[in-house]
Amino acid sequence: MMSRSLFSVIAILMTILISTVAVAQSAFSPAIIVNDRAVSFYEIEQRALLLAIMNAPGDVRKLAREQLLEDRLKLEAAEISGVQPSEDGLQAGLVQFAQRANVKPEEILKALAAEGVDEQTIRAFIYAGIAWSGVTQTRFGSRVQITEKEIDRAIAANSGAGGVRVLLSEIVIPVTPQTQEQVMGLASQLSEITTYIDFEAAARTYSASSTKDQGGKIDWMSITNLPPELRPLISALGRAEVSDPVQLPNAVALFQMRGIQETGKRPTAYSAIDYAMVYLPGGRTADNLAEAGAIRDKFDRCDDLYGYALEKPLGTLARETKSPGEIPRDIALELAKLDDNEASTNLTTANNQALVYLMLCGRTAKLDEELSREDVAAALRRQRLESFANSYLEQLRAEAIIVEN
Structure with a gap:
């Protein structure tokens, strides 16, 4: 009996050992081989x-x-170019990544570890990004020469000279301190969209703006209507290009350029904007939206809103x-x-x-x-470098030997 029991225990242990080895081999065996570099x-x-x-959107x-x-293509290109991010550079990248969630690097690593993400995973993610940025600068930096005429044209577009107006689409994603990291990650992924159809689908899925049902589409507007700090970013976009995520007080926004047009006359630039805000406690409820509709129907001008606020608590109108x-x-x-006396x-x-x-x-x-000519030049340079980098990555992929399991 002892002999049979011992044999049974050994058999069970061998089964567990074989299963464990098989899982380990399966987990760490190559899923993709890119020019002899395994993933x-x-x-x-x-x-x-x-x-x-x-x-992140879609199938993660x-x-x-x-x-x-x-990443394997980028790292191989980095080695060929002699680009090797330092530990200090990697740590700075980790600090920047953590700042998106308003936490310290050690806190973000601890939080990710609690979700099952190894520290090496996040370090590899950041390392590849820094290495590719170095490749882009090394390979194309000297080729990106922004001329004074290009800066002048961009400034003219931003200041309204020549009557420039833009046709944009938007995605506005609400954010809280608790969701900051997730929203920024999503926004970073959405900023890589390259087609109108994909942006429209993302707007309908993720945007909280009233334009979501139209795929985020905004009507034509003068570029001078936009906040001054956003104009260089928008004017640097090509057709179908998507902006980097724009941080708002309670949201993150992205914009896609659908069209740009010269109207032939110079629109007005503004020194001041007069606006009113009525606060309806309780947030975006059906009752508040109905109340907002009633305000719109009854009051045509900002001055009329004072009459509405007379019977409301102090602070209702600003x-x-x-x-x-x-x-x-x-x-x-x-x-x-x-436009004047319109409401949102x-x-x-x-x-x-x-x-x-x-x-x-x-x-x-x-x-x-x-x-600022410096801000305009930086925005134009960033967009051009990104275009070079994307084309180079496509070339590397076309030339690579890729085997997928």
Whole structure:
């Protein structure tokens, strides 16, 4: 009996050992080979987990495979170019990554570890990004020469010279301190969209703006209606290109360029914008939206809103007159879509405590408006480098030997 029992125990242990070895071999065996550089199944699972935590859109496992394949191409290009990120550079990248969630690096690593993401996974993610940035600068930096005429044209577009107006689409994603990291991860993924169809689908899925049902589409607007700090970013976009994520007080926004047009006349630049806000406690509820509709139907001008506020608690109505650069970005972006005495109900205060009925009262014209040539040049340079980098990556992929299991 002892002999049979011992044999049974040994058999069970052998089964467990064989199963464990098989799993280990399966997890760490190559899923993809890119020019003799392997990507393991384990790396794919880890990257997919990281992307899921970052709330990346679509099939995170498929996206993980794609990213890791491209990472191998980027790292090989970095080695050929002699680019090797230092430990200090990697640590700085980790600090920047953690800042997206307003936490310290050790806190982000601890939080990710609690979700099953190894520290090496996040370090590899950051390392590849830094290495590729170095390759881009090394290979194309000297080729990106922004001329004074190009800067002049961009400034003309931003200042309204020549009558430039833009046709944009938007995605506006609400954010809280608890969701900051996930939303920024999602926004970073959405910024890589290259087609109108994909952007429209993403807007319908993720955007909280009233334009979501139209795929994020905004009507034509003068570029001078946009907040001054966003104009270089928007003017540098080519058709179908998507901006980097734009941080708003309670949201993150992305913009896609659908069209740009010269109207033949110079639109007015503004020194001040007058606007009013009615706060409806309780956030975006059906009752508050109905109340906002009633306000719109009854009151045609900002001055009329004082009558509405007479019987309401103190602080229900606020009216501001500020220069374009002083207005919070989320409010400025909504005002950019409005004509005088038009209103928006797209905004809420922090944590959805109140729905904001925002009305544009008027804009005060000014004769001249200067933009920073350095900011314009930096935006143009960034866009051109990104275009070179994307083309080079496509070339590397076309020339690579890739075997997928």
